[in-house]
Amino acid sequence: MSKRRAYAPRVPAEQRRTQVLDAALHLVVTSGHQAVTMEAVAEQAGVTKPVVYGVFASRADLLQALLHREQEQALAQLLAILPARVEEQDPSELAARVLAEFLHAVRQSPDRWHCIVMPMADMPAQFHAARERARAVTLARAEQMAQGLLRAVGAPPELAADIVAHTVVSLFEMAARLVLTDPEHFAPERFVAAIRAAIGLSLRAR
Amino acid sequence: MSKRRAYAPRVPAEQRRTQVLDAALHLVVTSGHQAVTMEAVAEQAGVTKPVVYGVFASRADLLQALLHREQEQALAQLLAILPARVEEQDPSELAARVLAEFLHAVRQSPDRWHCIVMPMADMPAQFHAARERARAVTLARAEQMAQGLLRAVGAPPELAADIVAHTVVSLFEMAARLVLTDPEHFAPERFVAAIRAAIGLSLRAR
DNA sequence: GCAATATGCTACGGTGGAGTAGCTTTGTCC
DNA sequence: GGACAAAGCTACTCCACCGTAGCATATTGC
Structure with missing residues (x-):
């Protein structure tokens, strides 16, 4: 013994x-x-x-509580970044600023955002479902903001708010993933400058 | 008995x-x-x-063979879509055409593309790694094409080829996911028109 | 029809990890 | 210091599913 x-x-x-x-x-x-x-x-x-x-009580409870904790705190980070009103703002500068702050938050809490945006092997179904639900909340908010902005700049009808929202959320996630996985090569400043330039170009053509 | x-x-x-x-x-x-x-x-x-x-021989072999088969066939679909040369082409029309054909391929083989682009619960590490490797191949190709196109249109330096490639691949995956999950609401034509309009706007500002 | 062979099936062994009963230790209060 | 309760530990049970040995059946060629 x-x-x-x-x-x-x-x-x-x-x-x-x-x-x-x-x-x-x-x-x-x-x-x-x-x-x-x-x-x-x-x-x-x-x-x-x-x-x-x-x-x-169980492994599933543990993983659910973990993700819940991380999502709550990530949502708080996100809400602190998003502006209450968007209509009077320059879209390219707004997008650039929000992206910069978002990527700053990602870098402040890499483990948290890893759980939220990174594709992961062996992810339990419950964990996966909770990620999808939180993503849907973010999308709804993004679509709301997109509607205001697109109307304010008189965007063409092909650029529908739902597609733009999906696009923006996907691009933010992409940027976060690259910043988390290869921070040397993909500095946040590069994404910020790229989005400023791309949206800026589109606005100049109006 | x-x-x-x-x-x-x-x-x-x-x-x-x-x-x-x-x-x-x-x-x-x-x-x-x-x-x-x-x-x-x-x-x-x-x-x-x-x-x-x-x-x-094992479960792992089965899953690996499955993904390998689907990826081979998806790659063949993709290569049949991508043009050999891009420099003399109108970027917005090129992007629109490639996206249209890509989404058509996705709809032709939904199960295959589900394995390749959808976030999935319980994905074994090997499967996940193989997806990442195939994605890297696609990204390299996209970056090559982006370099040619960005040079041909004299794009601003902020729109670097690597970031543009990641963006395009992410957006194509996003569109595929939405077409697979909600085909009624997200008809391929919407994405095609949106990408044509967005890139078209950027080009008009040059 | 018979023999040989390849392939299909039943029943089973093994194990990693989820989950827990019962014993032990620690900390607090009197 | 002693009593007690709460919390920590050891050793264990259980089982879903991976993987397989050996028997059974179907097919083909003579």
């Missing part, structure tokens, strides 16, 4: 919860979902598996 | 391989990777599990 391991120090429930979530986040981001076994999370957190089960 | 099931008819090895791959494709697309157990594939194909193992 080998020596029994020393007990992990007791900490308040909320602190333990955070610790377990942080451990899971680290594993998701560095090794993917398949590596997030309850054993691995426990080890990463410096406790045993039943302690993890004392916080979350 | 219950009645032994009737044997599935013997078919040539190549036909059995195709049958098993088609069964797996159907399951991936309708129910996701997690539903692709060897038992489920066997049932979908109308044979028992050892028959599936007679074709593919």
Whole structure:
């Protein structure tokens, strides 16, 4: 009978919860979902598996809580960036500014945004569904803003608000992915300058 | 001892391989990777599990062969669409035409393109890696074409070929996803008209 | 029709990881 | 210091699904 391991120090429930979530986040981001076994999370957190089960009823609960936490905080970051009104703003400067701030937020919290925008192997269906739901919320907001802007500049009818919203959200996600995966090569400034130039060109032709 | 099931008819090895791959494709697309157990594939194909193992050494082999088949055929579709030369072409008409043909190909083979562009839950790491590799090939081609086109129109330096290539590939994937998921609302013609209008505007400003 | 062969099926072994019962330790209060 | 409760640990059960050995059947050629 080998020596029994020393007990992990007791900490308040909320602190333990955070610790377990942080451990899971680290594993998701560095090794993917398949590596997030309850054993691995426990080890990463410096406790045993039943302690993890004392916080979350199941693996699915843990992963759901993790994504929920990250999405809540990402949404807060995003809402702090988006302007309340868009109609009186120059579209190219607005897009450039929002993209710059967005990519700054991404770089501030890479693990969080990794969970939200990166394609990932072994992603559980629940995690995937929650990502899609959050994306839909972002899209709705983007479509609202696009309607105001497109009307204000008198854009041609082919540039419908829903397609423009999808386009903008897809391009922001693309930029975030590239900034997360290859920050040396894809500096945020490059995307900001490119979007300013592209929209600027379109406006000059009106 | 219950009645032994009737044997599935013997078919040539190549036909059995195709049958098993088609069964797996159907399951991936309708129910996701997690539903692709060897038992489920066997049932979908109308044979028992050892028959599936007679074709593919393991589950991983099966999934890899499936994606490989779909990617080969998708690449063939894509290469048939892309023009050999781009410099003498009108960029907005070129983009519109290529996008139209691409979305037509997507609609011709929805299951194949579902495997290639849709975000999917439970995607095995190997499958995910193969998707990324194929995407990198497409990106390299797109960057090559972007270089020729941007030089020909004298685009501003902010619109760098690598960023434009990522943008175009991301937008094509976005359009494919929307056409696959909501074909009523997102008719290919809408994307084609939008890209023609957007690039057309930029060119008129030069 | 019979024999040989290739291919199909049943029943099974093995295992990684989800989840938990019961014992042990720690921290707090008196 | 002792009692008690909460929280931590060890050892274990369970099972879905991967993978396969050995038997059964279907097909073909003589």
